[in-house]
Amino acid sequence: MHIDRYLVSVLLVGAAPVLLLLLGLFGFVTLAEELEDVGTGRFEDADAVRVALLSLPRIAIDLLPVATLLGGVMALGGLAAEQELTAMRAAGMSVWRLAAPMVMGAGLLASAVLLAQQFAVPVLEDDASELRARKLSETVQGGGAAEFWTRDGNHFIRVGEVRFHSVPADIEIYDLGAGGTIASVLRAESADVLGPGRWLLHEVTESRIDGTEVSQRAESERSWQSFLSPDQMASLVSPIETLTLAELYHYVNYLEATALSSHQYRFRLWQVLSMPIGLAAMCLLGLPFVMGSVRAQSAGARILFGAAVGIGFYLVEQTASQFTLLYELPAVPMALLPDSVLLGASLVMLSRVDSA
Known part of the structure; x- marks a missing residue:
């Protein structure tokens, strides 16, 4: 339907500038970190810039859930301010019907992420890792x-x-x-x-x-x-981010066949595969923010609340990852847990809005 395409486009257009803003901020931080190694070995300013640029696609994927939530809150908030959401509800569209295009948008983003993780990001990360290690070592x-x-x-x-x-x-x-x-x-x-x-x-x-x-x-x-040395090992063995989804799957099987620990790689594989769940949750969370009790608040308050939820989720996910790897907690459940909890919370909030 036209309304589905319209809402999907609103979601994606709203998320794009937020992602670019966050990407610029985190890209600058990455560049600053790389510049600290300038002068070591043959690592120069131009190398630091190139490594930072090659890292941007991976950073963008990490930031995408937060950008989707913030962009969705702003975009849907604009529709609510123009009474467009009210008109859709008056035309008989339930909250769950409005949620369907959000899931479609999440599906499009998830498809793009999985394709990038298979074909683009590992290649760029491998180039960045090889360049950095080669310039720093002998x-x-x-x-x-x-x-x-x-x-x-x-x-x-x-x-x-x-x-x-x-x-x-x-x-x-x-x-x-x-x-x-x-x-x-x-x-x-x-x-x-x-x-x-x-x-x-x-x-x-x-x-x-x-x-x-x-x-x-x-x-x-x-x-x-x-x-x-550690630098020489970095030149030889690439970081886990350089593995495609197919390579991760086959490497996990290889490690298990040789009776070696596959925990870190299995966890990474399921982290990537669980990202569609997190994206769906972030897309759905925008609706309760603009249709529930929060809708009475100003746009700035909604954005601040959305930012708090998005950043909080990002920090919780990163902390859970570190604990999982440090204490070797079950890889698959821990990879799915943060995204699944967030999706469950978004469905509960939508249910309350629908019954209000």
């Missing part, structure tokens, strides 16, 4: 597109590829002896990064060179004490 990219070389004294390591942005593969570790000759070569098919300085190598072959004699030993697994 690692060398050479040979293939993903080939990685670095050294520590008489120890060299080459990583041919990185699977899922997190699993080093095609690994060669060289130890030099007296006179700079190669004393041993350790080759591994892949490795799991268990923690700072701890790698678990898989399908290992060690070759020891003593003059003209070469001895070899094969192992299915071997623990290796890594000499890579």
Whole structure:
């Protein structure tokens, strides 16, 4: 219906300027943080600006629920001030009927978010992470597109590829002896990064060179004490934000198949998948703000109230995420809980407005 398209457009047009305003503010904060590293290694002002710009799409997605609520409150408040919502109610449209276009708008936003999380944001985050790590550290990219070389004294390591942005593969570790000759070569098919300085190598072959004699030993697994610095590790292993939804899903299965902890990645996957619930809740919350008892308040008061709810939800969600990762709480329920509670609260508020 025309009324549905009209209300959806009002919601989206109202959210756009709020999102741009918040994005400018948080983008400036991100740039300020990046500028603190200028002068370290080869990291320059232009690099800081580029990293901040590449981070904007991820920041926009994080801010979208809050922007949707504030934009919806302002846009619907404008309709209420012009008596358009009153006319719709007088024409027989219930609160739930008015809520339908809000859900449609949330669906459009959620579709855009999921597409961006699959195809755009991980690529940009990977570029930002690679640029930052390369400029700050002394690692060398050479040979293939993903080939990685670095050294520590008489120890060299080459990583041919990185699977899922997190699993080093095609690994060669060289130890030099007296006179700079190669004393041993350790080759591994892949490795799991268990923690700072701890790698678990898989399908290992060690070759020891003593003059003209070469001895070899094969192992299915071997623990290796890594000499890579945090900056070098950042250049090799990308942040979790660089994984697409498909890569997250397959990496979770890989970790579980190898009996490693998948908690952090499973939680991230369900956080992204639960975003449509949060967007629907934020879109629906705009209606009670302009149709319930709050409608008697000024536009400024409604916006302030909406901002308090939106920012409060954002802080609660971030705090819940930290607690979930710190104490390893159940990943799926904790990822769904904040959005589900907010959606339930919005439905209760709509029900009260409808019965008033």
